[in-house]
Amino acid sequence: MTTSTASPPTKKGSSPFTKKGGRRSTAARQNLFGWLFVGPFGIIFLALLVVPIGYALYLSLFQKSLIGGTRFVLFGNYAKAFTDPNFLDGVWFVIRFSVVLIPLQMAISLAIALMLDIIVTRFARFSRLMIFLPYAIPTVIGALMWGFLYSENFGPLADIFGIFGAEAPDFLSKSLIFYGLLNIVTWQWAGYYMIILYAALQGIDPTLYEAARIDGASQWQIIWRIKIPLLSPALLLILVFALIGTLQFFNEPKILQELAAGSIPNDFTPNIYAFYQAFSLANYNYGAAISFALGAVVFVCVYIFLFATRKRGSFFE
């Protein structure tokens, strides 16, 4: 399939690129211009993705100590990481968090998208925009806003619970911070996922619903048998986004760290731990090892996942 966009050889001379060698030069031209277009991105890709990954791997093979200087330890850092309770706690937290967050987030965004697909009113259009709005907010600000709402000093929770004579839950406390963060992340991203699903729903041929109705299908049957199956590529895309995003959880807990004094330790998530190791302890080798291990784990998980679902999905063309 090397000639699909090439002009026919009979047009020899009509373009400056086919003047000299006819058929042979079309392949050369495809090569030249293909790489000219892809090249600039390719350079950035090499310099800022391939090189840093290689360098992280290289850094992670060394250990720095006060007495011995820097020495080669091969996979010593990884052996250390995978037996380091601080790192493992963080990994365990992001796994637990993903397991609760991702289904919740997908269910909410799917439910909203399906609702907005059924109601076609001015209010529905307005709602769609408002629900999407948090996506435009930096996660830092989003976390801060919710931090304020949770806080005893500024938040309305005490007032609201006070009406019923109850004590307000403290979502910044050690026992409830999990739910506090769950709410923040859901709020931040559900609208974005909803828009993706909604757009996919709008792309479904409506005559399918009409045909189903003539066959006596109810609204629920249309949702379960037609809409959701046809949404599976979009759902898969969201799942992948959410998985990649959640495993590298950093911004929200980092921002709430001071506000929720004591609830978010320096090993809360793997990324926070890597940041702490590199920039508070100047332990770049170990920080790089954690970064690399995290990146590799995310990559392998997502790759396996996509490969396993490739028939329904489309990512691998």
Next chain:
Amino acid sequence: MSATPIEITETRGKPRKLVERRSAPRTRGRASLNIVLALLVVYFLVPFWWLIVNSSKTAAGLFGGENALWFAEDINYLGNLVDLFTYGGGIYGRWLANTALYAVLGGVGATVLAVLAGYGFAKYRFAGRRAAFAILLGAVMVPTTALVIPTFVLFAQVGWTNTVWAVIFPSLLNPFGVYLMNVYARDAVPDELLDAARVDGAGEFRTFFRVALPMLRPAIVTVLLLSVVAVWNNYFLPLVMLSDNRLFPVTVGIGVWQSTASTYGAAGGQTLWSIIILGSLVSVIPLIIAFLALQKYWRGGLAIGSLK
């Protein structure tokens, strides 16, 4: 099942409404759906409401124990605005300008690279294309934060940390943007049209600029918006790269204020809290305006990657 991206934007609305109207009698279900929707809107807007209300308060009003979801007696937007833009020698204005600079250079740069590469992958059968594209797909799955620490150490060795380039260069990398552009260009730009332009004697670049680029517009706006938002909202990268507070983007700056105010406790940081709250509000306004203004572009565009 290949609904092309063009169809996404154009099938929206008209044929659907006819179908919906015909099945209108279920009004009771509609009413309850509307109530659920209204509750959801309230939930998604509460933090904004809190921010708007509380940025009007003086420090005393903020800590006065009054209704946190309603305005206090005196509305002090102006006083707080003055405080916000004069605190620390007007550093907040500088942070906003930095954010705009990073978002524009990083976002536009990432978009230009993504458009060129996406078009190249879609329309040229060059040697190594399949392998390069497979690597690109793999890169979409690499978590960006995993690159930050090694990039920092690399930049530190050539003295690039703590410069604007330390934030802008890494922001140029957007593999997902390339993927989106490729998917879109493949369907939206017919090969016949490109061939026709070539037959008419147009060079490859002329063909690209005159023929392909206008057809790619919806995808370009989408990728641009996604890239700008990604840079605007970025926190981890600038937090790691920058130590001079005059180079901070607004996210890192507010984060620092917030952590200072928290450390001092509610009492010590009172004045700081009111400018943090107003500063948060001011910093989100530009992107909200951009999203509202560019609605008709991103609504169709965001689905590009999910329909095939």
